[in-house]
Amino acid sequence: MVFQGSSAALSHTGKVRSNNQDSGYSGANLFVVADGMGGHAGGDVASSLALARLQGLDHGYESTGAAEHALRHAMTAAAGDLIDTVKAQPELAGMGTTVCAIIMVDEYAVIAHIGDSRIYLYRDDELTQITTDHTFVQRLVDSGRITPEEARYHPRRSVLMRVLGDMSADPEVDAFVMPTRPGDRWLICSDGLCGVVDDTHMAKTMALGQAPGRTADMLLKQALDAGAPDNVTIVIVDVGGQHPLFSGTPQIVGAAATPKGIEVPPIRPGRVSWLHLGRQAANEPSHFEPAAEYLEELIEEDRRRARRRRVGWIVGLLLVLAAIAAALFGAYTWTQTRYFVGAGDTTVVIYRGIQQNIGPISLSTPYENTGLPLNLLSDFDRQTVEGTISADSFDAAEHIVDQLRLNIGGG
Structure with missing residues (x-):
């Protein structure tokens, strides 16, 4: 039909x-x-x-x-x-x-x-x-x-x-x-x-x-x-x-x-080989x-390409991780150039670092216990210390502690 x-x-x-x-x-x-x-x-x-x-x-x-x-x-x-x-x-x-x-x-x-x-x-x-x-x-x-x-x-x-x-x-x-x-x-x-x-x-x-x-x-x-x-x-x-x-x-x-x-035109010179x-x-x-042997080479070439692609991804990932690690290390190094005055258990303490934490990770450590008792401070000064006082350097932190001592003597 x-x-x-x-x-x-x-x-x-x-x-x-x-x-x-x-x-x-x-x-x-x-x-x-x-x-x-x-x-x-x-x-x-x-x-x-x-x-x-x-x-x-x-x-x-x-x-x-x-x-x-x-x-x-x-x-x-x-x-x-x-x-x-x-x-x-x-x-x-x-x-x-x-x-x-x-x-x-x-x-x-x-x-x-x-x-x-x-x-x-x-x-x-x-x-x-x-x-x-x-x-x-x-x-x-x-x-x-x-x-x-x-x-x-x-x-x-x-x-x-x-x-x-x-x-x-x-x-x-x-x-x-x-x-x-x-x-x-x-x-x-x-x-x-x-x-x-x-x-x-x-x-x-x-x-x-x-x-x-x-x-x-x-x-x-x-x-x-x-x-x-x-x-x-x-x-x-x-x-x-x-x-x-x-x-x-x-x-x-x-x-x-x-x-x-369906005619056969003359073959032009310089034809590219089928292998090219x-x-x-x-x-x-x-x-x-x-041909069969050429196909095997293609398969092996594709395997090599896949391996290169995997290596490229791994290297790229490692470079990204290294960059992140470098950035984190640089940021942490910067925090260790900072100081602040805060409260210890019973005394005023100078801390190295910054007041923030990243999850359970603290970005500060006690650097010097000044021996200045918290109970000798005025209510205002004690609350200020407990809230922490930032300092650009260790010398600046010591100057803050000296001022607290003067406030006690003046009171």
């Missing part, structure tokens, strides 16, 4: 890259985003070849099982297409592509996914990420070693653990079936969108209820406003709804939209599928 709903596809080069390696498709029952990688030529070719293989799946299916089988088979066939292409043109070695695909079968969405492009479902005012990124940092998140927020800015966030490429004829594809219902909005996107626009802002845009094409335009603007360092490809699918239904003409966007998307993970030029790959 032909899917009942509406959809739109959009792809943009972004603000940094000089060519579009993404491909997108919005058809009658099939919806796809593929994010290619492999440099100036390889990414274009990889995403275009994958989409060309998947386009043949855009028709009705008797069951979700049949659709899922077709998706898995097409993804494997696409990997074979990439391998054959590299055999014929070795300069494209290392190219690959992510793929996120949905086939609508009655009230179900049949999903296939590999890489770090994503599928979201907006339902009941909530946006939910349906696919799980096949990335190094996602593995760190799953193991509890970093948080999802830390993953957004991790220096190895572009390292892919799985990809549709020329290295494996049997790619490990996630495929599953989910029920869908009228009012659902499905979003398929490359990481050019979800890598720079967070879920909260995407959800607010999806909630506006605009037509799929208008919604895609608004999401693209958010990515461009955020700098759009990568290609941005968006496919939005509404289940049912008030907007016009599928027109009958598939919409193809990105590299696969033009014949040159610094900032890439606009026409260089944005994703990497690591």
Whole structure:
């Protein structure tokens, strides 16, 4: 049965890259985003070849099982297409592509996914990420070693653990079936969108209820406003709804939209090795599928980074504690330059320090017992001494005691 709903596809080069390696498709029952990688030529070719293989799946299916089988088979066939292409043109070695695909079968969405492009479902005012990124940092998140927020800015966030490429004829594809219902909005996107626009802002845009094409335009603007360092490809699918239904003409966007998307441009000199993970030029790959030994080095590097982070926190904490201790010591040292005259058990005593206490800690100690009996003092002088009399120095404190003695003699 032909899917009942509406959809739109959009792809943009972004603000940094000089060519579009993404491909997108919005058809009658099939919806796809593929994010290619492999440099100036390889990414274009990889995403275009994958989409060309998947386009043949855009028709009705008797069951979700049949659709899922077709998706898995097409993804494997696409990997074979990439391998054959590299055999014929070795300069494209290392190219690959992510793929996120949905086939609508009655009230179900049949999903296939590999890489770090994503599928979201907006339902009941909530946006939910349906696919799980096949990335190094996602593995760190799953193991509890970093948080999802830390993953957004991790220096190895572009390292892919799985990809549709020329290295494996049997790619490990996630495929599953989910029920869908009228009012659902499905979003398929490359990481050019979800890598720079967070879920909260995407959800607010999806909630506006605009037509799929208008919604895609608004999401693209958010990515461009955020700098759009990568290609941005968006496919939005509404289940049912008030907007016009599928027109009958598939919409193809990105590299696969033009014949040159599957041609092989000449390789430019000075390409950056896939081992170099610094900032890439606009026409260089944005994703990497690591070899096993390289992955081990990445894991060890992350361990070293975690250790450095822990050491940094410990050193920082020790510095803060040292600063607090120094401040307290300085304050206490200052108090010991002060004196005051007060009452002992039966005599007038000169104290060193200040009259205040910090909890159970006294900031003063008896310094000299003057031997002057309290009972010889006038009532006024005795009350004044019991309330303490501050002095700037020991000499000043002795002068106060001498004055008390004079008051006794004068009385």
